[in-house]
Amino acid sequence: MTGEPVLLSSDADGVRTLTLNRPHRRNAIDDELWSALRDALMAAGNDRAVRALVVTGAGGAFCSGADVSGGLRSTHPLYRMRTLSEVALLLHELPVPTIAKVTGVAVGAGWNLALGCDLVVATPEARFSQIFARRGLSLDLGGSWLLPRLVGLQQAKRLALLAETIDAEEARALNLVTWVVPEPEVDAFVDDLGARLVAGPPVALAQNKALLNEGPDRTLRDALANEARAQTVNFATADVPEAYTAFTEKRIARFTGDWAVPKAGHVRPKSGGSHA
Template identity: 35%
Template sequence: MDSSILLTIQNQVAYISFNRPRKFNSFNREMAFALQKTLDDCIRNDEVRAIVLTGEGKAFCAGQDIQEITDPDQHPGFKQILEDHYNPIITRIRNIEKPVIAAVNGVAAGAGANIALACDIVVAIEQASFIQAFSKIGLIPDSAGTFFLPRLIGFQRASALAMLGDKVDAVEAERMGMIYKYFSAETYQAEVEQLAEKLAKMPTKALAYTKKALNKSFNNSLEDQLALESEYQIAAANTEDYEEGVSAFMEKREAKFKGH
C-alpha cells in the first residue's frame, strides 16, 4: 500500500488515514489512487463493517496538492484529476454498502472538505474547520461540493461559502447542519471509536439499504421514493439480522447482529 494512506482494522472498523502530514494531507496522484484501492479493499473485506476516514497530524485534508498542478512536468490536467482522482473517490464513498464516517481532526479544505461532506456521518474535533477554498485561486467547488453542500445547509449559505471561501469552524458547522457533531479535544478520539464501533455492530445490510435509499432521495419523486422504501424494506425483512432484531426485542435482550 502507498504510504500516503494508512489502514488499520480494529473491532470490525477500518480506520483509513491520510498520511501526508507535512503537506497537510493534500492529495497528489499517488494518494488518490491509494485511497481508491484502500476503499476497494474495505468493500471486499467482510471483516470490515464500518469505515472511518481521518488524517494524520494537524489537518484532515487540505485538498489538492498545489505543487502537483503548478509543476508543468507533474500536472496531469484538471480533466484527469477530476475524472481519475476525485470523482471515483466520491462515488466509492456513496456506493460502499457500509457506513463511512469522516472524522475531521483538523482543517478540511477544498476537495478535502467535500470528501468529508460526502460521507454518511461527519464528526469533527472542536478545533477543526471547513473551507471551500476554490474561489481563492479562481476555481469552482468540485468533488461534489456543489451537490452536497446546498443539500446540507441550504442554497444561500452554500452559495456564500462557495463564493467567499469563508472558514467555518466545527461549532458553526454543527449549528448549520454541515456536520453531525463536534467533540472536544479531550473526548474526540474516544467518541469517534465509540461511534464507529456502534455502527459496526448494527445490521449492516439494513444500513446499506438506508444509504441507498438516501442516495436515491435526492432525485426521486415522493411516489418513487415510497416504492423504493417498500422494495428495500422487504429486502431488509428477509435478512438474518432482522430475525435477530425481532427476537432480541421480544426476549428483552441486546441484539447481536452479524451483518447478514
C-alpha cells in the same frame, strides 16, 4: 517521510480507519494519495468484515485539499479529475456507514471528502473552507452536489463564492458537522460511534443509507417503491428473526446480515406488530 505510505489503513472490531498520511503537507492529496484512496474505498466496499469506515488525517490536520504544489504537469487535468470523481462516488455509494474525524483544517476537496461521509465529528479547533475560488477554481469532489443538499442554495453560494473560513461550531449550525467533540475526547467518541454502527444490521443500514442518499432526487411515489424493495431485501436476512428473538429474550440482537430465505414449508415467527 520517504518510504512511508501516503494512506494508512487499520482494522479494529469491524471498523476500518483510513488515515491520510502526508502531515508535512497537512495531508494535501496528490496523485498517489488519490489513487490509494480510490483503491482503499473499493477494497472496503468489497470486504464484508468491514462494517463501518472512518476517514481521518495524520498530524493534527484532516486535509488541506488537493496538492497543487507541483504546478503544471504533463498529464491532462481531465484524467486526474476522473480519479477524484471515482473517489467521490465510491465514498458516497459505500454500503457501510462512514465517519469523518476532523481535526485541524478541512478545506477544498478535503472538506468535501469529509462531507461525503455519512457523519462528521470535528474538534472545536477544526476549520473549514470551500477555498476553490481563492485558487481560481470551482468546486469539485462533489461539493456542488453536496452543499445545496446540506445547507440550502443560498448558504451553498455563500460558502462557494466567498470561500470564507468557518469554525466547527458554525459548521455544525449549518448542518455540515454532526458533532463537535473536545480534542481529548474525540478518539473515544469516534470509537464508540463506530462500535454502535458495527452492532447495527448491516444490510438494513446499507439500505437506509442508499434510500436517504437518493431521496432528494425522487418523488414520494419513487421513494415508497424503493422502500418496499429495500424492506423485501431486509426480510431475506437473518437479522429480522434475530431482532424478534432478541426482543423476546430481552437481550441485545447480534446482527450479521446473513442471507436467510426460509426453506419451503418453513414459517418464520410473527412479531405480532408493525415491522417498521
